[in-house]
Amino acid sequence: MAIILDGKGTAAKINEATKLKANELTAQGVQPGIAVILVGDDPASQIYTRNKHRKAVNLGMKSILKKFPSSVSQDEILNEVEKLNQDDSIHAILIQLPLPAQIDATTVTNAIDPKKDVDGFSSVNLGKLFGNQAGNYPVACTPKGIMTILREYKIDLSGKDVVVVGRSVLVGRPVAALMINQDATVTLAGIKTNNLKALTKTADIIVVATGVANLISGNDLKEGAVVIDVGINRGEDGKLTGDVDFESASKVASAITPVPGGVGPMTIATLMQQTVELAQWSINNGK
């Protein structure tokens, strides 16, 4: 039976440390500040942004939640981003995804000052990550959170065969880069990959982020594999399932993240952690 990689517990530890650091910076006259832009009325996005706002306030940060109707124009969002770029009390800006069709996520994300791009989705910060550049820069929160869980459970990446299923800018691409930067051999696959299940069976570590419920089962895993399930799929009964069939996979894997309570809670904890880091780097001129 696999070890359960407890994201909820790990997130709670990170939040404690973040609160201390936020208080320390506030005492020095720099209260970390985050601004979240929400467009439209997607129910999941409303919950996630409300949770981000509450968590930031709870950890002692300044938090602004800017809500726009789904009919808002791209120029209005670009104006808002520019205002927040100029606001010295805000160290972290994020635009909640997904966005309505008239707004191009790449354009609005790239308008965020790279030093405030707490999601790490801008071309500048993605470029730094893919170039494995030295120095401080923000990295996408879910992938960074996955690396924190692996470190917490002392799961080493060096020399390991990793298969990432899902090629999004949110998760698949940055997590592949982070793992390459830690000397793993990474195959970045998608749901259209030929013989996907033959490939996943070769992985020492598998990350699944496709949005397809129960795509991967125990039969598709190598004995003893480490399984990171990024999927959050809500069934008609309201129950959450991952992209991995937990019951069969946990009999074959050596370690596995549950859904809920695995990768999900790490996303917001890492967002808070990175907001404080951005505030700290702003004092140190990026160092």
Ligand SMILES: Nc1nc2c(c(=O)[nH]1)N[C@@H](CN(C=O)c1ccc(C(=O)N[C@@H](CCC(=O)O)C(=O)O)cc1)CN2
């Ligand atoms: N700008 C961004 N947009 C989106 C991101 C992101 O990182 N930046 N990620 C997701 C949504 N997301 C945060 O924004 C997020 C997803 C899931 C969770 C979470 O805690 N999940 C829980 C279950 C929660 C539930 O009951 O629904 C879990 O897995 O245990 C937090 C944040 C897309 N958009």
